[in-house]
Amino acid sequence: MPRTARTAAALFVLLAALALPVHAQVSPAFNVTISPSIVTVTQGAMASFTVNIVVNERPSFEFNLLGLPSGIIAQVPIGHPGANTIVLTALPNASTGSFNVDLTVLAGNNPQVTTFMLNVKPVPVTQWEYRVEKSRTEQELEGLASSLGQQSWELVSVVLHQRNGTDEWVGFFKRQKR
Numbered sequence: 001m002p003r004t005a006r007t008a009a010a011l012f013v014l015l016a017a018l019a020l021p022v023h024a025q026v027s028p029a030f031n032v033t034i035s036p037s038i039v040t041v042t043q044g045a046m047a048s049f050t051v052n053i054v055v056n057e058r059p060s061f062e063f064n065l066l067g068l069p070s071g072i073i074a075q076v077p078i079g080h081p082g083a084n085t086i087v088l089t090a091l092p093n094a095s096t097g098s099f100n101v102d103l104t105v106l107a108g109n110n111p112q113v114t115t116f117m118l119n120v121k122p123v124p125v126t127q128w129e130y131r132v133e134k135s136r137t138e139q140e141l142e143g144l145a146s147s148l149g150q151q152s153w154e155l156v157s158v159v160l161h162q163r164n165g166t167d168e169w170v171g172f173f174k175r176q177k178r
Contacts, residue, residue, distance in 0.1 A: 007141070009140065017099055027107060027108030027109045027110035028055050028057040028059050028107050028108060028110065029040050029056075029080075029110070030053055030054060030055035030056070030057070030061075030107060030110070030112070031053070031054040031055075032051060032052070032053055032103075032104075032105045032112050032114050033051075033052045033054075033114070034049055034050070034051055034052075034103065034114055034116045035049065035050045037117065038116065038117040038119065038152065039088065039116060039117070039119070040116050040118075040119040040120075040121065041072075041088055041090045041094075041118070041119070041120055041121070042090065042112060042120075042121045042122070042123060042124075043071075043090050043091070043092050043093070043094050043096065043120065043121070043122055043123045044090060044091070044092040044123055045089075045091075046087055046088065046090070047087075047088050048085050048086060048087045048088065049085075049086055050083050050084065050085055050086075051063065051079070051083075051084040051085075051086060051087075051103065052080050052082065052083050052084075053079065053080070053082065053084065053105065054081070055081045055107070057081075057106060058080075058081060059081075059082065059107045060077060060078060060079060060107070061078075061079025061080065061081075061084075061105050061106065061107050062078075062105070062106040062107075063076045063077075063079050063086065063103060063104070063105060063106075063116065064103070064104040064106070065083070065086075065101055065102070065103055065104075066101070066102040066103055066104065067099055067100055067101040067102050067118075068088075068099070068118070069094065069095035069099050069118070069120060070094065070095050071090060071091040071092075071093050071094025071095055071120075072088055072089070072090055072091075072094055072095075072118070072159050073088070073089045073091070073161075074086060074087070074088055074089075074099060075087040075088075079105065079107075079118070079151070086150075088134045090120055091147075092123070094114075094120050095102065095120060096120045096121060097119075097120060098118070098119050098120075099117070099118045099119075099120070100115055100116075100117060100118075101115065101116055101117075101118045102114070102115050103115070103116065107176070110176065125127045126176060127176070127177040128174045128175065128176060128177065129174065129175060129177050130151060130172070130174050131148070131172075131173040131174070131175075132170060132171070132172055132173070133148070133170070133171045133173065134168055134169065134170050134171075135168075135169045135171070136166075136167065136168065136169070137169065138169055140169070141158065141169040141171050144171065145171060145173075148173055150174045151175070152176070153173040153174070153175045154173060154174055154175060155171055155172070155173055156173060156174050157171075157172045158170065158171050158172070159172075
């Protein structure tokens with residue numbers, strides 16, 4: 001075969017190979033569930049939820065959260081088949097209320113959107129009740145403090161009053177309102 005014919009044949013084979021159809025990445029079919037479907041977090045605290053992906057292949061997944069209120073930060077992992085944990089941190093000044101949040105899970109060109117409810121609660125205000133107790137001796141006040149301690153009372157401070165040669169021990173107690 002002459003040299004030009006061999007070159008032409010080689011070029012033809014190369015062009016034929018290049019002309020074969022190139023397959024695009026196939027997007028896998030998968031199912032997504034979120035647990036729990038209602039996530040509750042308190043300002044200044046953290047909460048997490050699980051994204052479970054069921055798929056027959058082993059692609060990687062991307063997560064995107066849309067609708068998070070201000071002051072909520074999401075720690076989002078690189079997704080994989082099975083259980084994936086997303087952690088939400090509520091800053092102390094996070095917006096409070098109930099919010100619908102969309103979670104988009106993407107593999108290849110196949111996005112799936114799942115919605116969950118996010119409840120952001122304010123930091124609870126601690127309410128206290130107070131109590132003042134008086135006794136004639138230090139030992140009597142110690143016994144009283146021990147008894148009140150069993151009822152969740154905390155001794156805050158003690159003042160000793162001396163009047164006309166008589167001692168009076170005054171204990172100030174507090175406990176969280178129930």
